[in-house]
Amino acid sequence: MNGSGGSGEPSGSGAPGEPDGSSAPAGSSAPVKRRFPTTMLLTCAAIGVAGGIVLAPAGWLSNFLFATVPFISVAPAGLWLVPGVIAARLLQRPGAAMLVGLISGLVASPFSSTGFGMVLTTLWWAFFAELPFLLVLWRRWSTWQHYAGAAVCAIIYPIAAWYSFNLGTLPLGLQITFFAITMLSCLAGAGLGVLIADRLRTAGVGRRVTA
Numbered sequence: 454m455n456g457s458g459g460s461g462e463p464s465g466s467g468a469p470g471e472p473d474g475s476s477a478p479a480g481s482s483a484p485v486k487r488r489f490p491t492t493m494l495l496t497c498a499a500i501g502v503a504g505g506i507v508l509a510p511a512g513w514l515s516n517f518l519f520a521t522v523p524f525i526s527v528a529p530a531g532l533w534l535v536p537g538v539i540a541a542r543l544l545q546r547p548g549a550a551m552l553v554g555l556i557s558g559l560v561a562s563p564f565s566s567t568g569f570g571m572v573l574t575t576l577w578w579a580f581f582a583e584l585p586f587l588l589v590l591w592r593r594w595s596t597w598q599h600y601a602g603a604a605v606c607a608i609i610y611p612i613a614a615w616y617s618f619n620l621g622t623l624p625l626g627l628q629i630t631f632f633a634i635t636m637l638s639c640l641a642g643a644g645l646g647v648l649i650a651d652r653l654r655t656a657g658v659g660r661r662v663t664a
Contacts, residue, residue: 493544494552496659500543501556504536508575509561516566523618524627527611527635531642533575534606537582538599538646543659547591554579581606582646596647603643607636 511532518526536557537550557579558572565571584605585598611632615621620628653659 493546493549496544497540497549497552498556500536500540501553502560504539504553504557504575505560508533508536508557508571509564512561512565512567512571512574524631527614527618527631528638530607530610530635531603531638531640531645533578534582534603534639534642535646535649536575537579538603538643539650539653541582541586541594542599542647542650543653545591545594547586548583550579550582551576554582578606581609582643599643599647600640603639604636607632607639610639611635 511529515526515529518528536553540549540553554575555572558575561575562569562571567574581602582599583602585602586594611618611620618631620631623631650659
């Protein structure tokens with residue numbers, strides 16, 4: 454789904470380290486880290502490539518569903534949030550989600566029916582993974598923020614895609630159902646991203662970045 458609703462494509466539990474190298478509890482206030490060490494860039498690249506590999510076929514699936522059963526095509530929307538949520542959760546650095554969104558789009562664009570438009574789509578969704586932390590200037594990294602970003606995305610997307618899905622022609626009950634499906638999908642995508650990031654952190658991925 455396209456981020457603006459114009460097509461069928463939906464347009465780490467560890468905490469950041471303190472300046473002296475100690476770890477801060479999850480959800481606590483922490484100094485903003487604006488450095489982009491090589492380890493972070495490599496981790497973002499790995500997440501972005503993996504995300505692009507997953508989102509490329511997801512885009513074709515969304516296009517197919519949009520052409521056949523448009524109402525259902527929003528069900529996998531939450532997948533588009535996963536790469537950005539993983540990056541934000543695991544790395545806890547400003548811009549990590551957006552960087553991963555950019556890389557995912559670049560990887561998926563050669564295999565997408567929208568070409569370079571895929572980059573705009575992945576950046577649109579990555580923005581909502583970044584937004585809750587941007588609003589507090591990246592000084593807090595709490596679990597609930599991931600779900601808050603997903604909830605905001607789930608409200609804005611149906612509005613942006615209103616005319617593409619002809620929602621205005623549907624009964625109120627179906628409109629509410631559409632919003633509910635989008636909300637559930639986005640929250641599930643955020644939950645999946647948090648889970649994957651936590652598993653990666655447990656396996657030791659990302660520790661050097663946040664240390």
